Amino acid sequence: MSIYVLGIAGASGAPYARRVLQQMLLLGHDVKVVITDAGRKVLEVEEHLVLTGNTDADTPALIDWTESKGANGKLELYHHKDVAAPIASGSFHIDGMAVVPCSGGTLGRIANGVSNGLLERAADVCMKERRRLILVPREMPVSLIHLRNMTSVTEAGGVILPAAPGFYHNPKTIDDLVDMVAGRILALLGVDSKIMKPWLGTKSQTQNTSEGIY
Numbered sequence: 113m114s115i116y117v118l119g120i121a122g123a124s125g126a127p128y129a130r131r132v133l134q135q136m137l138l139l140g141h142d143v144k145v146v147i148t149d150a151g152r153k154v155l156e157v158e159e160h161l162v163l164t165g166n167t168d169a170d171t172p173a174l175i176d177w178t179e180s181k182g183a184n185g186k187l188e189l190y191h192h193k194d195v196a197a198p199i200a201s202g203s204f205h206i207d208g209m210a211v212v213p214c215s216g217g218t219l220g221r222i223a224n225g226v227s228n229g230l231l232e233r234a235a236d237v238c239m240k241e242r243r244r245l246i247l248v249p250r251e252m253p254v255s256l257i258h259l260r261n262m263t264s265v266t267e268a269g270g271v272i273l274p275a276a277p278g279f280y281h282n283p284k285t286i287d288d289l290v291d292m293v294a295g296r297i298l299a300l301l302g303v304d305s306k307i308m309k310p311w312l313g314t315k316s317q318t319q320n321t322s323e324g325i326y
């Protein structure tokens with residue numbers, strides 16, 4: 113069992129967060145979740161998930177959203193302004209963190225050490241403790257400022273994983289596309305999820321008839 117932090121910022125791509133969180137919980141990992149105000153807005157727009165900002169009330173709503181009731185993993189939700197939460201300190205062990213999706217604003221604050229909210233502080237801690245940090249930006253096109261911020265995070269040891277699913281797996285549904293991104297995030301965090309099958313070359317494409325092209 114591992115402990116992960118999942119930050120949800122105000123970029124488009126809430127379904128990626130839902131799938132990552134669901135898999136972590138179902139596979140028995142504990143997840144500390146932090147959502148920015150804009151992240152809550154996007155959850156409302158894209159997933160029709162209305163959160164109040166009250167962590168006690170919002171926790172069951174998040175579990176319902178991920179369809180992970182009864183999972184062995186424990187979800188703990190922290191308010192974005194709760195900078196005294198355990199994950200604000202490097203002394204509290206976590207195994208890794210992902211920000212899914214990551215807005216340009218959150219990317220900029222993390223890249224520049226502006227830790228005025230819990231999400232950015234937890235990411236800052238992750239980098240200083242040399243723990244795995246994955247940011248999943250969703251923006252197009254990107255400006256030079258975005259690119260520089262992505263470079264800074266990469267130089268500090270973070271991983272930039274753009275929400276850019278490939279099509280070589282011949283996706284049939286939106287869920288297939290979501291799984292391609294979510295699967296890569298989980299794999300980079302060491303979560304043994306089976307939602308994304310590896311590419312085995314073009315030969316296996318013609319050999320595999322029932323499972324699609326993997």
Ligand SMILES: Cc1cc2nc3c(=O)[nH]c(=O)nc-3n(C[C@H](O)[C@H](O)[C@H](O)COP(=O)(O)O)c2cc1C
Pocket residue numbers: 120121122123124125148149150151153154157214215216217218219250251
């Ligand atoms: C529906 C919606 C979609 C958005 N999509 C994006 C996006 O894809 N990428 C992005 O960087 N910002 C996006 N934004 C803008 C951010 O939410 C905004 O810059 C916000 O201040 C970011 O705050 P945060 O970094 O604290 O989450 C979106 C906003 C809304 C309401």
